[in-house]
Amino acid sequence: MALVTMRLRSAPLEDWLRDYYFTAEIDISSSGVHSYSMAELRALTGLEHAEIDGLVFDDGYSLGAPAVRSAIARRWGGLEPETVMTTSGSGEAISLVLMALLRPGDEVVVVQPGYHLLVEFAAGLGCSVRPWRLTAGTGWRPSLDELSGLVTEHTRAIIINFPQNPTGTSITEAELSTLLSLAASVDAYVLSDEAFTDLTYDSAPLPTVAARYERGVSFNTFSKAFGLPGLRFGWCIGPPALLAECVRIRDYTTLHVSPLVELLALGVLGNAEAFMKPRRELARANRDAVGDWAAAHPDLVSLVRPAGGVSAFPRLEGIADVDAFCDDLFKRRGTLVIPGSCFGAPEHIRLGFGGRPEPLAEGLGRLTRALEQARA
Known part of the structure; x- marks a missing residue:
C-alpha cells in the first residue's frame, strides 16, 4: 500500500x-x-443496565464485531458479513475507502453542490476531480447525459449521495442502473453515501449499491435517519479486498470501533424501524x-x-x-x-x-x- x-x-x-x-x-x-x-435508546432496544455493566472494555475487531457486521449485511443488501466494516461514523468509512482506493492523478467524478468529504477529499489526495454539477434551474435533477460526458476510460471512481445533501434531490432505480452500467463500461468504482436512503417520501428507497455492483461501495450511518449522531457509528459495505486495504490504514489510526458503541449499535440494528x-x-x-x-x-x-x-x-x-x-x-x-x-x-x-x-x-x-x- x-x-x-x-x-x-x-x-x-x-x-x-x-x-x-x-x-x-x-x-x-x-x-x-x-x-x-439514552433513555429512549434503551426503551426502544430493550437494553438492560446489566448488559451494559457486563461489558468488558477489551480491544475490538478491526472490521467490527461479527454480530454487528452480520446484522448490517442482513438488512442492507443481504450480503455476506465479510463485506462489512464498522467505523466511527460514515466519515471514517468514506475517508478510509478513498485513501485505500485512490492515487494522485486518478480521475474522480463528484456531485456538486455536495458535502465536503465527498467533494474535497479526493482532491486532497491529488486526484483529478470532475464535478457532476446540479443546478437549481433544472430542479437540481442529475443529468445522466452530463455524467456520461464526464466519465472516461481513466475514471477511477464516481462518488454519489442520493438522496443528496444539501439539495434533497435523488435519482430513480432505473437511473441508478444506468449509472452502474456506465461505471462498469470503464471498470470504475461507484462509492455511494446512503445516509439518507431511508428518508424518502415519494418513492421507495434506492437499493444498496454494493449489492448491485461488484465495484460498488455503500456507506451509511446512525447520524441521519436514526437520530443518533453522537453515537458516532457508521459502516461501509464493499469488496473484502478493499476493506483489507482499509484495515492497513486503520492500523495506524483508530484501530476499531469501541465495544460499547457496538453493543448499543447491535440493539439499534435489531430495532431499526x-x-x-x-x-x-x-x-x-x-x-x-x-x-x-x-x-x-x-x-x-x-x-x-x-x-x-x-x-x-x-x-x-x-x-x-x-x-x-x-x-x-x-x-x-x-x-x-x-x-x-x-x-x-x-x-x-x-x-x-x-x-x-x-x-x-x-x-x-x-x-x-x-x-x-x-x-x-
Missing part, C-alpha cells in the same frame, strides 16, 4: 457550525433528524410545512421540494450577501441556517426540517421576518 500525502482545504460547513452550533437558540440547519436520548419510522413521519410533515412556507413567500424564497433527506436548499431572493445575512440571522435572531457558500452555491441556504415542529415553525417565522426586513 502506497503512502499518501494529504493537502486538504478547510471545510466551510464545519467552520460555520463550529462557531454557531452549540449556542443557537433555534437550529433549522441540520441534515439529520431529531436526536434520541422503531428508530426510523417515527422520525421519517415527522420529517414528512415538516417537509410539507417547509413547502407551504415557501409557497406563501415566493417573493422571498424559491424552493425545489426535496425528494429525500431532511434538508431543503432554497434560494434567497434579493439578498446580495447570503453569508452576511445568515450571520445576522444568528446574531440578532438566534436562528441557525447554513449559507449555501459552504456548498459552492452562495445564493442559497441549507434549511433542515428533521427536528421538532415547534422550533421549525419558530425558525421559519424568524427567517421570514429577517428576509422582509432585509428587503425593506
Whole structure:
C-alpha cells in the first residue's frame, strides 16, 4: 500500500457550525433528524443496565464485531458479513475507502453542490476531480447525459449521495442502473453515501449499491435517519479486498470501533424501524410545512421540494450577501441556517426540517421576518 500525502482545504460547513452550533437558540440547519436520548435508546432496544455493566472494555475487531457486521449485511443488501466494516461514523468509512482506493492523478467524478468529504477529499489526495454539477434551474435533477460526458476510460471512481445533501434531490432505480452500467463500461468504482436512503417520501428507497455492483461501495450511518449522531457509528459495505486495504490504514489510526458503541449499535440494528419510522413521519410533515412556507413567500424564497433527506436548499431572493445575512440571522435572531457558500452555491441556504415542529415553525417565522426586513 502506497503512502499518501494529504493537502486538504478547510471545510466551510464545519467552520460555520463550529462557531454557531452549540449556542443557537433555534437550529433549522441540520441534515439529520431529531436526536434520541439514552433513555429512549434503551426503551426502544430493550437494553438492560446489566448488559451494559457486563461489558468488558477489551480491544475490538478491526472490521467490527461479527454480530454487528452480520446484522448490517442482513438488512442492507443481504450480503455476506465479510463485506462489512464498522467505523466511527460514515466519515471514517468514506475517508478510509478513498485513501485505500485512490492515487494522485486518478480521475474522480463528484456531485456538486455536495458535502465536503465527498467533494474535497479526493482532491486532497491529488486526484483529478470532475464535478457532476446540479443546478437549481433544472430542479437540481442529475443529468445522466452530463455524467456520461464526464466519465472516461481513466475514471477511477464516481462518488454519489442520493438522496443528496444539501439539495434533497435523488435519482430513480432505473437511473441508478444506468449509472452502474456506465461505471462498469470503464471498470470504475461507484462509492455511494446512503445516509439518507431511508428518508424518502415519494418513492421507495434506492437499493444498496454494493449489492448491485461488484465495484460498488455503500456507506451509511446512525447520524441521519436514526437520530443518533453522537453515537458516532457508521459502516461501509464493499469488496473484502478493499476493506483489507482499509484495515492497513486503520492500523495506524483508530484501530476499531469501541465495544460499547457496538453493543448499543447491535440493539439499534435489531430495532431499526422503531428508530426510523417515527422520525421519517415527522420529517414528512415538516417537509410539507417547509413547502407551504415557501409557497406563501415566493417573493422571498424559491424552493425545489426535496425528494429525500431532511434538508431543503432554497434560494434567497434579493439578498446580495447570503453569508452576511445568515450571520445576522444568528446574531440578532438566534436562528441557525447554513449559507449555501459552504456548498459552492452562495445564493442559497441549507434549511433542515428533521427536528421538532415547534422550533421549525419558530425558525421559519424568524427567517421570514429577517428576509422582509432585509428587503425593506
